[in-house]
Amino acid sequence: MTQHGIIAMERLDGSAAVEAEGAFRVIYAEAFAEAPYNETADDVAAAFRRFPVQAGRRAFNAVLARTPQGEPIGMAYGFPLRSDTVWWDELTEPVPADMRREDGQRTFGLMELAVRGPWRGQGVARGLHETLLDGIGAERVLLNVHPASRAASAAYRAWGYRKVGEARPWGAGSDLHDVMLLDLR
Template structure:
């Protein structure tokens, strides 16, 4: 992690201005297995990113080595009327899926480029993304094992527990839904 700096960005306009720096990192990380994303996936990411920057509580953390973005993480609050939990493959209960707009913070992305992995950068970005949240829980999704074994291990070490799986679309892969209790 020597030489890596972390830059918090909480304003939507500034986050959008950082897209040119974030996209190369996104392309590199998500071109790898198990994702194998291409041009359309990157275009979809750009739309999602811009939309998410307008959501309540949006935060972005950039990890830089000099001027190069080597990792990024961002998230926002799940709104009270969210459909986040509706794609769960197994029901988890009405009380579990109830949202207030300040109950659950969603980590939408957490990615580190290959050459900078296993240096604690992901853990530091995560720590900086959620330090002062008065959330009941943090949630994120990830590819299941064995596809994402290293990420599974990291999230478990940070205290996340799997609560089920979600599929966003008929042809989309299943993702594990992880939750970190903050209380």
């Protein structure tokens, strides 16, 4: 566990993340209930039906941020993309073959990064991001961000991400998201 100001950043592997699912769920439900996401209790339930499957992936990595009293305030998690990932197939416009090439180690997929409202603007998201990526060994990081989430998009750009396309990650009826890539080399 590392300290970021007065906030503790706890790294978790998949089994530890599943044990701490309640903390992840609290953060997710609060952060994604807000616009532009407007996720409902049913959306949260669906996300946490996927969570144990994601946490079971090889090299799954997660970070929980907590107050000194142990209250969960932020989270980040992801895993390396397998060679058969569909992430690149979801883009509205194709990208070059070399960009979409995956081997199970090349790209770390950042699935979620969220901070509860009262703790935003205090560097918690940056601390989560840095802690999550520390030592992952990937060449790059890939994520989807809702373009109407201006603060998140601005933070990712400030951290070095660039937009490489757009996708509807949950199918034809879902909102268009920006697909962003961070080169770690």
